[in-house]
Amino acid sequence: MVSNPGYVAPPPSLPTTHATQPPSTQDTGEGSTAVPAVSGQQSSQTQASSRSLLTLRWDGFTCWIPPQKGLHQVTDTIKKILFDSIGKLKHLRYLDITDCFSVIGIPVGLGKLCWLQFLSIFAVGDSQETKYGTLNELKDLNLRGELIIQDLDRVRDVALESHDVNLKEKKFLRSLTLNWSPYEDCNSDSLQLLENLQPHRNLKCLYVYHYPGLLFPNWLSLLTNVVDITLFGFDSCRCLPPLEHLPSLKSLLMKCLFELEYIYLYEDGFAVTFFPYLESLTVEICPKFMGWRRRGDDINDSHNLSLLLSFPHLSRLIVSECPQLTCMPTFPNVKILHWDECSAEPLIATLNSTCSADSSSSAVPLSMLKQLTISGPMNLPKGWMQNLTSLESLEIRRCESETLEEFEDDTNCLPSLRKISIYECGRLKVLPDWICNLSSLQRIKIYGCPNLASLPEGMSSLTNLKIFEVRECSLLIEECRRETSVVSRQIAHIPQIIVRDYL
Numbered sequence: 001m002v003s004n005p006g007y008v009a010p011p012p013s014l015p016t017t018h019a020t021q022p023p024s025t026q027d028t029g030e031g032s033t034a035v036p037a038v039s040g041q042q043s044s045q046t047q048a049s050s051r052s053l054l055t056l057r058w059d060g061f062t063c064w065i066p067p068q069k070g071l072h073q074v075t076d077t078i079k080k081i082l083f084d085s086i087g088k089l090k091h092l093r094y095l096d097i098t099d100c101f102s103v104i105g106i107p108v109g110l111g112k113l114c115w116l117q118f119l120s121i122f123a124v125g126d127s128q129e130t131k132y133g134t135l136n137e138l139k140d141l142n143l144r145g146e147l148i149i150q151d152l153d154r155v156r157d158v159a160l161e162s163h164d165v166n167l168k169e170k171k172f173l174r175s176l177t178l179n180w181s182p183y184e185d186c187n188s189d190s191l192q193l194l195e196n197l198q199p200h201r202n203l204k205c206l207y208v209y210h211y212p213g214l215l216f217p218n219w220l221s222l223l224t225n226v227v228d229i230t231l232f233g234f235d236s237c238r239c240l241p242p243l244e245h246l247p248s249l250k251s252l253l254m255k256c257l258f259e260l261e262y263i264y265l266y267e268d269g270f271a272v273t274f275f276p277y278l279e280s281l282t283v284e285i286c287p288k289f290m291g292w293r294r295r296g297d298d299i300n301d302s303h304n305l306s307l308l309l310s311f312p313h314l315s316r317l318i319v320s321e322c323p324q325l326t327c328m329p330t331f332p333n334v335k336i337l338h339w340d341e342c343s344a345e346p347l348i349a350t351l352n353s354t355c356s357a358d359s360s361s362s363a364v365p366l367s368m369l370k371q372l373t374i375s376g377p378m379n380l381p382k383g384w385m386q387n388l389t390s391l392e393s394l395e396i397r398r399c400e401s402e403t404l405e406e407f408e409d410d411t412n413c414l415p416s417l418r419k420i421s422i423y424e425c426g427r428l429k430v431l432p433d434w435i436c437n438l439s440s441l442q443r444i445k446i447y448g449c450p451n452l453a454s455l456p457e458g459m460s461s462l463t464n465l466k467i468f469e470v471r472e473c474s475l476l477i478e479e480c481r482r483e484t485s486v487v488s489r490q491i492a493h494i495p496q497i498i499v500r501d502y503l
Helices: 016-020 071-088 158-162 189-196 218-222 299-307 345-351 433-437 457-461 474-481 486-490
Strands: 062-064 094-096 121-123 145-150 173-179 205-209 228-234 251-257 262-265 280-284 291-294 316-320 336-340 371-375 393-397 419-423 443-447 467-471 496-500
Touching (some): 158 189, 467 474
Parallel strands (some): 145 173, 205 228, 262 291, 280 316, 336 371, 467 496
């Protein structure tokens, strides 16, 4: 039977009848060999009684191995079936081996499956064992949809095993995940391996985990259709190529890039809109990251240049544990902002900025901000919250102040604030009086403030307050529970009071 080569078989549905009665071994068509159902129970029970552990389904076009508990018990059986049969499944379109091959590898002969269009995972095997196929098995496969390539650290000879992967010709591939094992030492071949894994420009999503190289290939700048990029767990990479001209990029996440110092900028500077469609940016646990710069610029040049650049459409920004980040373009239009254990300099620069010509809004900086999470010592100037007229939720974490004075005298500028959360402020002793100015406030949450013992006198004026929640604040909880205490009287008008000793 010959079908349309452009058709991609959907993931097989597996009704209960199929799960309990898999097809028996039989010929299913020219050039195809049926794969029997297998089971891995260690007892010598019949196959029918053990099918609940694992079912491998083969209908001529689909091969699906659902993840099950106890899968490790049948590893040898899976090896035997697929490694013996893979070259015979000429018409196979869809091969889903999710969770089954993380320590096995892919058999030699996969590359001969010329009709294969979906492959869930390509796990690199030990190249010293000849039964495992190399990455070059992917050369002639017309793959579509999503592909995960894992255990890339097992590649021993980069030139031999990956010179012909040919991902950059797979124009129907939409999502690519490249995964090295964590804690691998950097080696000179890592960059070449990643060069050889360059995808086609049509790629929409790229996820790279634990890449051990010092540099990232420049092909990252060429993915003109990419929408989502995630880079996680790089132990050695010091810089990234320019990304600001990617016309389709909407989400960029960089986390645990421990040696990253800069993301380079194009030399042409302002020739094209800076990150024209980026909506979400997350930068977490990048302790050496200083920001964006052009090659050859010193720190002062980079800082001055960053002040002239702005994210025009960025609506969600999370920056956490990046203490050296100072050379950052402004972000005047964000609606969700998490600023955790970082320098206040980029935040202040944004508040002081004027609207960029690339911006779709003429509003004052941060006037559209709705959710703000801020933590650590910030040294923010007085009046820094005056632009936050749309703010609905304020979360203060790990502030070292006893009175939260950094937020004082600004709260009259927060007419929309509905919720305030105060977490892990170990030195806080008194909830400040300015909270009583928040007339729209509906919820107060206080967690992990062991020295907090009292509330401001004007608490009863917060007539819109609906929920008052306190956890792990031993002194305040004690006052809340005493019916005759001042605190109990101050919160008596609140409909819902939640007091717990634990989180």
